[in-house]
Amino acid sequence: MKVTFLAVLTGVLAVTVIGADRGSAEPIAAGVAVVDITPPVPYRMCGYYAQRLSTGTHDPLLAKAIVLKQDQQQVALVFCDIIGVSPDLAARARNAASEKTGIPVANIVVAATHSHTGPLYYGVLRDFYHDRAVAKDGRDPCETVDYPAQLAEGIVRAIADAQAALRPVELAAGTTQEPKLSFNRRFHMKDGSVRFNPGVNNPDIVRAAGPIDPEVGLVLVRGASDKKPVVLLTVFALHLDTTGGTEYSADFPYYLAQSLGKQFGDKFISLFGNGTCGDINHIDVTTSKRRSAGEIGAELADAVKAGLARLTPIERPSLAAAREIVGAPIQKYSPDEIAQAKETMVKAESGGVSFLDQVKATKIVDLQSRKGDTLPLEVQVVRLGDDVALVTLPGEPFVDLGLAIKKRSPFKTTIVVELANDEFGYIPTAKAFAEGSYETVNSRVVTGGGEMMVEATVRLLGQLKP
Numbered sequence: 001m002k003v004t005f006l007a008v009l010t011g012v013l014a015v016t017v018i019g020a021d022r023g024s025a026e027p028i029a030a031g032v033a034v035v036d037i038t039p040p041v042p043y044r045m046c047g048y049y050a051q052r053l054s055t056g057t058h059d060p061l062l063a064k065a066i067v068l069k070q071d072q073q074q075v076a077l078v079f080c081d082i083i084g085v086s087p088d089l090a091a092r093a094r095n096a097a098s099e100k101t102g103i104p105v106a107n108i109v110v111a112a113t114h115s116h117t118g119p120l121y122y123g124v125l126r127d128f129y130h131d132r133a134v135a136k137d138g139r140d141p142c143e144t145v146d147y148p149a150q151l152a153e154g155i156v157r158a159i160a161d162a163q164a165a166l167r168p169v170e171l172a173a174g175t176t177q178e179p180k181l182s183f184n185r186r187f188h189m190k191d192g193s194v195r196f197n198p199g200v201n202n203p204d205i206v207r208a209a210g211p212i213d214p215e216v217g218l219v220l221v222r223g224a225s226d227k228k229p230v231v232l233l234t235v236f237a238l239h240l241d242t243t244g245g246t247e248y249s250a251d252f253p254y255y256l257a258q259s260l261g262k263q264f265g266d267k268f269i270s271l272f273g274n275g276t277c278g279d280i281n282h283i284d285v286t287t288s289k290r291r292s293a294g295e296i297g298a299e300l301a302d303a304v305k306a307g308l309a310r311l312t313p314i315e316r317p318s319l320a321a322a323r324e325i326v327g328a329p330i331q332k333y334s335p336d337e338i339a340q341a342k343e344t345m346v347k348a349e350s351g352g353v354s355f356l357d358q359v360k361a362t363k364i365v366d367l368q369s370r371k372g373d374t375l376p377l378e379v380q381v382v383r384l385g386d387d388v389a390l391v392t393l394p395g396e397p398f399v400d401l402g403l404a405i406k407k408r409s410p411f412k413t414t415i416v417v418e419l420a421n422d423e424f425g426y427i428p429t430a431k432a433f434a435e436g437s438y439e440t441v442n443s444r445v446v447t448g449g450g451e452m453m454v455e456a457t458v459r460l461l462g463q464l465k466p
């Protein structure tokens with residue numbers, strides 16, 4: 001493998017800062033909307049390295065949008081029950097939504113929750129299975145609709161509907177702790193290696209190779225006049241791969257929403273954003289007992305409800321948004337390596353290829369859709385008040401990167417959401433790149449890219465801090 005670090009070509013590609021006048025008298029307004037984005041069966045499902053066809057719907061996949069407005073500033077955030085947002089989808093949805101609503105593209109965030117029980121609608125594996133079906137039958141029986149077009153249209157509708165629902169609100173924000181549900185899935189082993197998911201009670205485990213982030217970020221929106229909770233954003237770093245099976249599901253955030261809905265009523269909307277959980281899942285290697293999605297959602301809901309009592313009202317909202325696009329060096333492979341990777345993908349279908357070899361081959365072929373020597377990492381920061389900021393990042397950053405941003409942020413409360421506007425696999429830390437294992441094999445950036453993203457984020461936070 002040839003990985004080139006092109007220092008000359010790296011750095012800031014674009015910066016936008018759009019701020020509301022501080023001390024504005026205009027109250028903040030918010031609107032929310034939900035659109036069903038569940039594809040028809042038997043659309044292929046995402047998340048693993050084998051073809052899996054959907055057989056039904058456990059709970060509908062949703063795109064949930066919130067639009068915030070103060071003075072002339074508007075920001076839209078959409079949380080979708082899908083594994084990732086492809087760059088094509090992000091561009092299509094954000095451009096169309098911007099045209100329809102007047103909200104600048106730079107102020108629109110389309111994030112995925114990372115549900116592993118959603119559609120496989122983009123990427124190299126989708127193309128592989130789709131092309132094979134078309135070659136065999138002349139058509140793809142799994143794709144009876146143009147799902148990417150429908151998905152984009154659903155996201156645009158959610159943003160437009162949320163904007164149409166704008167009304168004066170009050171905000172409160174803060175954090176609570178939930179240390180029981182998440183686990184760092186990388187471990188130092190007795191042979192000196194680092195392994196991901198080494199198995200329950202593996203006697204060769206020495207210790208976890210990284211931390212978790214037990215912090216749950218919360219932003220509560222209430223009606224300004226009736227004080228009723230309208231929407232709550234919950235952000236927690238935990239891989240959404242706790243359901244499995246062949247039925248569509250939003251995974252544990254569905255159960256979180258159910259529990260919160262019981263407390264706050266039918267009209268209340270629960271938004272879930274994933275924290276930086278590239279190396280975090282729900283597997284406790286010290287026991288064969290595993291929490292179900294329902295148990296995780298219910299326990300998270302209990303922590304959230306306890307945390308709501310301690311939120312700090314944002315007395316003087318000061319909505320502002322800023323973004324920076326960081327050009328992180330991308331991994332490069334030779335034509336021979338690409339040809340070999342294509343062969344490996346075919347071979348892997350009949351078995352006989354190791355998991356990591358399959359992951360690497362898929363990654364190499366997938367990288368060919370990315371042009372240029374850098375991968376644009378778009379960082380967005382939304383300021384809600386003098387002490388509260390929301391950060392959104394692309395891909396699946398390791399937990400340490402999110403923790404570093406929070407630690408260095410000048411805001412008292414900083415909430416970090418991953419998988420915004422692009423999904424290109426993991427963003428490991430430089431430390432993890434040196435250690436290796438699955439997440440580093442399944443990454444498109446080279447070592448140092450994650451740290452560049454952290455620096456850009458801290459810079460933006462500094463610019464927006466009053």
Ligand SMILES: [Zn+2]
Nearest residue numbers: 114239278396
């Ligand atoms: Zn993942």
